[in-house]
Amino acid sequence: MYEHILVPTDGSDVAEAAVDHALDLAEKYDAEVHALYVVDIDSVNYSLGTEQVDRLKQGRFDEMGELKEQADEATGVVAERGAERGVAIVEHVSGGRPHKVIGDYAENHDIDLIVMGSHGRAGVRRALLGSVTERTLRSTHVPVLVVDYLDED
Template sequence: MYDRILVPTDGSDVAEAAVDQAIDLAEKYGAEIHALYVADTDSIAYTLGTEQVDRIRQGNFNEMTELRQEAEAATGYVTDRAAEHGIEVVEHHEGGRPHTMIGKYADDHDIDLIVMGSHGRAGVKRALLGSVTERTLRSTHVPVLVVDYRGTEE
């Protein structure tokens, strides 16, 4: 039923909660997991120049140590957790609008299921779903499993 499962991650507790669900499904169906980190270029465009944003959109984080480390830590968490269950993970770092890049990645890699948290690091209290999750639901035809995270965020 599921051969390829995508876990978009920003390294937040919410994203990490979705990892366990993805691993459980990957074990059950013998699926491979793809961990995707998307640097939100709309959010960071104001602090970086156009040239830097273009590099990020191309997935080139090498010159931006902090961003590269954040991306590697986020997808690395997925890889480490999956390795505990004998599951290999394909890690990918991208730049752009998160929901757009998630949908594009899913289409380009024949993803069967997207597993993501109910809101991420930039979650707004008043929203039931985070904006990235909501936009992903509206913009893709790939099934999305939304993991309800009930943390202590204030």
């Protein structure tokens, strides 16, 4: 049923809960998991210079220091957990508007299912869904499994 599962991640607790669901499904269906970290160009536009934003748009993340470290850490968690469970993982970092990058990635990589958190690190939690999750649901034809995270503390 599922051969390629996409899990967008920002390293937040709710994203990591989505990773667990994606890996469970990947084990069950012998699927490959794609871990995608999206640098939101609109969010970083104000804190970075024009040259750095241009690098992000071109996909040149190796020169981005802290942003690159955050991206590598977030997708690295998926890769580590996948390796522990024998699941093939593809790591990818991209820049742009997150919902658009997620939708384009899904379309261009024959993704069968997107598994994502109900909200991420950025902003105040909305009543139902985070803006990236909501926009992804509205802008793709790929099925989306939305995972929430309940803090046990």
